[in-house]
Amino acid sequence: AQSVAQPEDQVNVAEGNPLTVKCTYSVSGNPYLFWYVQYPNRGLQFLLKYITGDNLVKGSYGFEAEFNKSQTSFHLKKPSALVSDSALYFCAVSLANQAGTSLIFGKGTTFSVS
Amino acid sequence: SQTIHQWPATLVQPVGSPLSLECTVEGTSNPNLYWYRQAAGRGLQLLFYSVGIGQISSEVPQNLSASRPQDRQFILSSKKLLLSDSGFYLCAWKFGGGSTEAFFGQGTRLTVV
Numbered sequence: 001a002q003s004v005a006q007p008e009d010q011v012n013v014a015e016g017n018p019l020t021v022k023c024t025y026s027v028s029g030n031p032y033l034f035w036y037v038q039y040p041n042r043g044l045q046f047l048l049k050y051i052t053g054d055n056l057v058k059g060s061y062g063f064e065a066e067f068n069k070s071q072t073s074f075h076l077k078k079p080s081a082l083v084s085d086s087a088l089y090f091c092a093v094s095l096a097n098q099a100g101t102s103l104i105f106g107k108g109t110t111f112s113v114s
Numbered sequence: 115s116q117t118i119h120q121w122p123a124t125l126v127q128p129v130g131s132p133l134s135l136e137c138t139v140e141g142t143s144n145p146n147l148y149w150y151r152q153a154a155g156r157g158l159q160l161l162f163y164s165v166g167i168g169q170i171s172s173e174v175p176q177n178l179s180a181s182r183p184q185d186r187q188f189i190l191s192s193k194k195l196l197l198s199d200s201g202f203y204l205c206a207w208k209f210g211g212g213s214t215e216a217f218f219g220q221g222t223r224l225t226v227v
Contacts, residue, residue: 041202044204090158094213102160104160105150
C-alpha cells in the first residue's frame with residue numbers, strides 16, 4: 001500500500017533561515033509526488049510536483065523540492081523563510097495513470113517562522 | 115480557468131440532524147471529484163471519490179454518503195449526524211491520471227453539538 005511519512009509535526013525557524021520540510025514515501029512502483037500548503041481554515045494550495053525528469057523541482061513562491069529515489073524522499077525547501085510561510089505543509093503521493101487515482105497525504109508538518 | 119466552490123464555510127448542527135454539503139466545479143468537464151475530512155487541523159482522510167456521474171467509491175465505512183447528480187456537482191450527506199462527524203471537510207477535483215494535481219475548495223468547518 002502507498003504511504004507518506006512526514007516525520008516532524010512542527011518545525012520552527014527564524015525569518016531568513018532556510019526552510020526544510022521532510023517527506024518520505026513508500027510505493028510499489030514509480031511515484032508521483034506533490035507538496036501542498038494550508039493556511040488556517042482554508043483549503044490546500046498546490047505548490048509543486050515531481051513526475052519525472054530533473055530531481056530538483058521548482059514551484060510557486062520560491063519553493064523547491066528534491067526527489068531522491070534511493071532514499072525515497074521528497075523534501076520541501078526554501079532558501080530564506082518568511083513569516084508569511086508559516087503554515088501547515090502536506091506531502092502527497094499517487095501512482096500510475098488510473099482513473100480515479102487519489103492523492104494519499106502525509107499527516108502534515110506545521111512550519112512556524114518567527 | 116477552473117474554479118471550485120464549496121459551501122457553507124461553517125456549519126453547526128445538532129446530533130441526529132441531517133447534513134448536506136455541496137461542491138461544484140466550473141471551467142472543466144468530467145473531473146474526478148473527492149471529499150476529504152481533516153481532523154484537528156492535521157492529516158487528510160479520503161472519504162469518497164467519483165470518476166463520473168452516479169459513480170461513487172467509498173474509502174472508509176462511516177455515517178456519511180456522497181452523490182454526484184451532475185458532472186460538476188458533488189454532495190456529501192448524512193441522515194443523522196454523530197458527534198464524531200465534526201471536522202473540516204474539503205472537496206477537491208483533478209483530471210484523471212496519477213500525475214495531475216488536485217485543486218481544493220475552501221473547506222467547511224462542521225461542528226456537531
